[in-house]
Amino acid sequence: MKNDAVQKIDFDDYADNYDAHLQETLKGFGEESAYFAEYKVRLLKERLEKTARAAPKTILEYGCGTGRNLTFLRAYFPDAAIDGCDISTESLKLAAKRAPDVRLFTLPADAPLRQYDMIFIACVFHHIPPLERPSAFERIYSMLHSGGEVFVFEHNPCNPVTQRMVSTCPFDKDAILLPPSELVMLTKAAQLKLLEKNYALFFPAPLKALRPLETHLGWLPLGGQYYVRAVKP
Numbered sequence: 001m002k003n004d005a006v007q008k009i010d011f012d013d014y015a016d017n018y019d020a021h022l023q024e025t026l027k028g029f030g031e032e033s034a035y036f037a038e039y040k041v042r043l044l045k046e047r048l049e050k051t052a053r054a055a056p057k058t059i060l061e062y063g064c065g066t067g068r069n070l071t072f073l074r075a076y077f078p079d080a081a082i083d084g085c086d087i088s089t090e091s092l093k094l095a096a097k098r099a100p101d102v103r104l105f106t107l108p109a110d111a112p113l114r115q116y117d118m119i120f121i122a123c124v125f126h127h128i129p130p131l132e133r134p135s136a137f138e139r140i141y142s143m144l145h146s147g148g149e150v151f152v153f154e155h156n157p158c159n160p161v162t163q164r165m166v167s168t169c170p171f172d173k174d175a176i177l178l179p180p181s182e183l184v185m186l187t188k189a190a191q192l193k194l195l196e197k198n199y200a201l202f203f204p205a206p207l208k209a210l211r212p213l214e215t216h217l218g219w220l221p222l223g224g225q226y227y228v229r230a231v232k233p
């Protein structure tokens with residue numbers, strides 16, 4: 001009998017080549033992979049500043065993988081204590097080299113190192129099987145301080161360029177993309193209060209002159225990715 005179940009990707013198998021695969025996948029957008037990492041961290045910082053939110057003192061990247069975003073979190077939040085966690089121990093070994101001043105722990109074996117003012121999550125939930133997503137959110141909730149916030153970035157399933165990139169990326173074979181409505185529902189089910197839901201990453205490199213418009217386009221469901229921001233009451 002044919003087994004149609006999606007085999008979960010083990011990122012240990014991709015750790016050494018993660019950056020190369022990602023770079024190959026992203027070339028249609030005309031930017032280096034670092035562009036996407038910095039974009040998200042910069043957006044996070046801008047949103048905190050625009051909403052007069054104090055800079056977080058403790059930050060966790062949940063599903064930090066090989067640490068692409070950690071170096072930018074460190075650069076944009078130099079005074080914060082920054083931790084990362086992942087289920088892939090091989091990815092965490094690379095993250096440790098890339099961001100030596102960040103503390104790392106492995107899920108689900110290790111207990112969290114502390115509670116956090118901010119949890120940043122990028123492109124992780126589409127790798128978590130839908131039935132496991134609520135419990136992942138419960139864990140995230142438990143790691144937040146009261147008043148702490150979570151920023152979750154995800155691929156926009158309605159964007160055709162994103163769809164194409166996901167369909168060609170070797171480590172996205174288990175990807176089940178989730179629409180913003182599902183992420184919003186998950187935050188609410190975890191007793192988090194929704195603060196924002198916005199689309200991002202609209203213009204590839206050939207259209208970079210238009211990027212200053214992006215801050216006004218968050219409502220437009222055409223961005224390559226989107227984010228949901230929520231707070232623990």
Ligand SMILES: C[S@@+](CC[C@H](N)C(=O)[O-])C[C@H]1O[C@@H](n2cnc3c(N)ncnc32)[C@H](O)[C@@H]1O
Pocket residue numbers: 011062063064065066067068069085086087088091107121122123124127128136
């Ligand atoms: C596409 S990678 C993204 C890594 C990193 N956030 C980035 O932007 O480069 C997805 C990561 O999610 C991790 N992951 C998958 N399921 C997870 C889970 N249930 N809990 C935490 N991390 C998970 C994988 O091990 C992998 O490192």
